[in-house]
Amino acid sequence: MHESNTSLYVKDYGAGSRVFKSNNRQVKDILQHNCSTEKDTQLLYRLCAYFKVNQVLELGTSLGIATHAMATARPSAQITSIEGSPEVYEFAKKTLKKKGLKNVSFVKSTFKDFFEKQISKPVIYDLIYIDGHHDGEATLSYFENILDKVHNDTVVVFDDIYWSIDMTRAWNQICKHTQVTASIDCFDLGMVFFRKEQLQERFYIKL
Numbered sequence: 001m002h003e004s005n006t007s008l009y010v011k012d013y014g015a016g017s018r019v020f021k022s023n024n025r026q027v028k029d030i031l032q033h034n035c036s037t038e039k040d041t042q043l044l045y046r047l048c049a050y051f052k053v054n055q056v057l058e059l060g061t062s063l064g065i066a067t068h069a070m071a072t073a074r075p076s077a078q079i080t081s082i083e084g085s086p087e088v089y090e091f092a093k094k095t096l097k098k099k100g101l102k103n104v105s106f107v108k109s110t111f112k113d114f115f116e117k118q119i120s121k122p123v124i125y126d127l128i129y130i131d132g133h134h135d136g137e138a139t140l141s142y143f144e145n146i147l148d149k150v151h152n153d154t155v156v157v158f159d160d161i162y163w164s165i166d167m168t169r170a171w172n173q174i175c176k177h178t179q180v181t182a183s184i185d186c187f188d189l190g191m192v193f194f195r196k197e198q199l200q201e202r203f204y205i206k207l
């Protein structure tokens with residue numbers, strides 16, 4: 001992907017880009033500006049392995065960097081990854097299928113439509129990675145949508161909690177939510193837990 005000259009038309013369902021001026025974007029540029037960093041990707045890999053996750057939901061596939069890490073960390077797990085931008089979805093799906101990954105369900109949908117279709121489905125996730133639509137209000141609504149899809153030991157990871165003032169406001173609100181107990185602020189991303197045996201407490205870790 002670093003060397004790819006492929007261009008993709010990116011249909012923006014998110015909070016817009018601070019880097020790109022056009023919706024036609026080169027894969028190598030998307031990789032540099034829009035995808036999980038190596039450090040965050042390694043952390044997601046370790047989280048999936050450590051918590052022995054079986055069901056994972058990712059909001060925002062992009063090129064599938066985190067998807068690939070989570071799927072390889074737990075080959076027995078089922079990873080569901082949602083992407084709204086059609087050409088990006090096709091590219092990620094094709095690239096990851098070529099890598100032989102069989103435990104990923106790629107879903108072409110907006111996050112909102114995905115949750116609307118999920119209402120009657122009783123899937124509970126062990127790890128949820130929210131990495132798209134970096135808008136405070138939207139993030140809060142996705143958080144509300146996942147509350148009936150978590151169990152006591154689920155971990156929810158949010159990317160870019162300091163991307164904007166309203167993302168930080170949303171993150172602070174989420175940490176104070178009555179169902180949330182421990183939260184971990186790693187600056188680039190934040191994690192929340194629902195473990196009832198734990199008091200509500202906020203931790204700050206420099207990665």
Ligand SMILES: C[S@@+](CC[C@H](N)C(=O)[O-])C[C@H]1O[C@@H](n2cnc3c(N)ncnc32)[C@H](O)[C@@H]1O
Binds near residue numbers: 109110111134
């Ligand atoms: C930051 S990128 C995801 C990066 C990816 N998780 C990774 O590990 O590299 C966010 C992606 O979410 C998609 N997206 C943003 N808002 C969306 C929405 N409301 N519905 C569906 N897809 C959305 C964008 O098209 C973009 O590809």
